Amino acid sequence: MRVLGRLRLSVASDESTSIERQREAVESWSQANGHQVIGWAEDTDVSGSVDPFDTPRLGDWLANRADDFDVIVCWKLDRLGRDAIRLNKLFGWCIDHRKTVVSCSEAIDLGTPVGRLIANVIAFLAEGELEAIRERTISSRRKLRETARWPGGRPPYGYRVVPAEQGSGKVLQIDETISHRRDCPKGSSPCECPKAHAVVRRIVDAVLDGQPLGRIARELNADGILPPADHYRVSVGKPPATEGTWRTWPLKHMLRSPTLVGHAHLGGVTVRDDQGQPVRMAEPLVSDDERELILAELDRTTGAPRERAQPAPLAGIAACFFCGTTLTLTTNKKSGRVYRYYRCPKACSSLIPADAAEELAETTFLDDYGSRDVTERVWVPGDNHETELRAALAAFDELSATAGRMTSRAAQDRLQRQLSALDARIAELESTPTREGRYEDRPTGRKYRDAWEQAAEPAERRELLKRAGITIRIGISGVGKRHQNNGGVWHAEIHSPVPLDETASLEERRKHGVPD
Ligand SMILES: [Zn+2]
Ligand SMILES: [Zn+2]
Incomplete structure (x- = not known):
């Protein structure tokens, strides 16, 4: 080894x-x-x-x-x-x-x-x-200051370590230094390399855009942006590692860390003060609202299958016409040729030849949507106090859960004070009218037909459908025992969050022979 x-x-x-x-x-x-x-x-x-x-x-x-x-x-x-x-x-x-x-x-x-x-x-x-x-609750000012100090080691990416303005020790500050790209001829002329905190912003925006971490890492590498460890090496006057790259795991670690919102934390758990409020260690790089979305996005993608190099063009888009289950792609090899099929895991429909299904999806989609505006799902944040209310409720739950384990009188009293303070704050927030954060489908000004034709790869087209929230249900019914003689009837139906103006019946729109 x-x-x-x-x-x-x-x-x-x-x-x-x-x-x-x-x-x-x-x-x-x-x-x-x-x-x-x-x-x-x-x-x-x-x-x-x-x-x-x-x-x-x-x-x-x-x-x-x-x-x-x-x-x-x-x-x-x-x-x-x-x-x-x-x-x-x-x-x-x-x-x-x-x-x-x-x-x-x-x-x-x-x-x-x-x-x-x-x-x-x-x-x-x-x-x-x-x-x-x-x-643990931190009540004394001295303790609070200590907690807000940076203990040493490499700072979280997007921050740098500076001496504290008051007292001794070091604190974190948003990293305003330029992170020069790997191939940047530094010093010759003003370059367009980003500041480190702008790279964090780029990553956060990409995550909120629903992009997989693997792709985000690949694009950062392709752009020559130094990964956190290398950026740190350069900041302390050392040359960057020759093969340092952005990777999925450290990205996830960075995005999950409470330092992203400037919280002091121990082992990923936010440290709270006497009032149950988070202890701030630095200026936040993202808002509380955004952090919640980031965590939700990471939870959504965790456990999901890894992004494959060549996903099926209709992966996640095509569902069974009869039962609604997502179709999966299978391949059969016969006398040296490879046949691709979509199939319903519940086998409601016979195997659906992939090429024909993709063609049908394309024509159906372009017929119905070609002249429509491309819409994109946009997150519209709620009023700020709504986020604060959720945070306060979460803190309340977190603290309540510890109540049973408290044995000392002093600890119980302190916890009671924290809970009452939070309770009062929650009541105040609840009495304020709220507007919830929500997704909106907004037109982008482009037509689907143009976007479709400009997309170079199947993956891009798939992304286009996915972002629009469009799914297509496909199925074949009435296939005879001998596939060669009876192609069956194709069914296809487009589903979209934006309702169609007229309901077009797509049944029997097209008959197609199933290849052997
Ligand atoms: Zn540069
Ligand atoms: Zn089915």
Whole structure:
């Protein structure tokens, strides 16, 4: 196996944990087990409380060079991270990416049953720590200030670390520095490279536009925009990694983080003050309303099948005429030729030849919609206090859930104060008239026929239909036993959120022979 050696040292170092001792331990373990060390993730001056994904070197390996190693080996688990929440997150990543973790001095190997047991214990501890965080309330001003300080390590993309204006420590500020593209001849003339926070905006807009993360990452790479780890390297005066790229997983991590709205957080859980309000660590990069939409969008796409290189032109658009179930594409090979069919999973209809179905979908669509305006679904945000109301209700629920676990009198009193404050705020918000956020189908001024003809690839046409919320129901009825002699009757019907002016009966619009 290919070993990535993990070496970490905080500021105050003692001999027993020196980088060299850690390196020796990893090397001798690798030698003894017949593995090869292919690289080192060495972070000095980084404390164990920093999220492994935010450490300069290890974070870079995880984000950009995950394909280069099979196992992360460290001297002790605390070299990876001190608290269970962060370790657990790293283990989760390792499982997702088929990596193992080995701690040589503690003889822990996540690849073994015992190691997995330990990982389970850590996951259990992480849950306990998260609960403790939810219960934690921060009342003193000093504590509040500390929480709003940046603890160290790589800042979230879109922010940079600056000295605090008041008192000691560092704080986050929106990153106004130019993020030069990989091929930008810096300094020669004013260039058009974007600021880092503008790149965040571009990503957020693309996500809200319903674009898959994989495509967003590909387009950023094609544009030569430096990925977060490289942008950070450049900002501290180092050259960018030669093959650093944007990837789906770090994008998701970034979009889910509460820092996007400027909240201080621990392990992804927003820290709240005495009033139950979130503690601000920085200016928000996106509004609360947008963040809610982003999370909804990520939830929607999580667990969905990966974007395939060549999806069926009617994937997600075509449904069974008889039962409404989404049709799937299947292929049959017969005497060297490949036949493509759409089929209903419930088998209401016989196999629908794909070429004919796609042609039928196109003509039906252009006949009915060709001269209509292209509409696009646009999110119209509600009045601001509606978002605030939802946030207050969520905070109320979150705090109420902890009530049962509080044992001390002081904690119960504090919780009661938070809940009353939130309750009052909710009542106030509820008495204000609200307008809910909603989707609207707006005309874009283009005609569908033009848009269709300008679209170069099937995927673009599919996107056009999808964005318009259009689906087509297709089916074949009355097919005889011998397909060659009886082609059956085709049925097709377009469904759209914008109602058709006249209802055209499309049944028996076209008869078609089924190929053998
Ligand atoms: Zn530039
Ligand atoms: Zn069906």
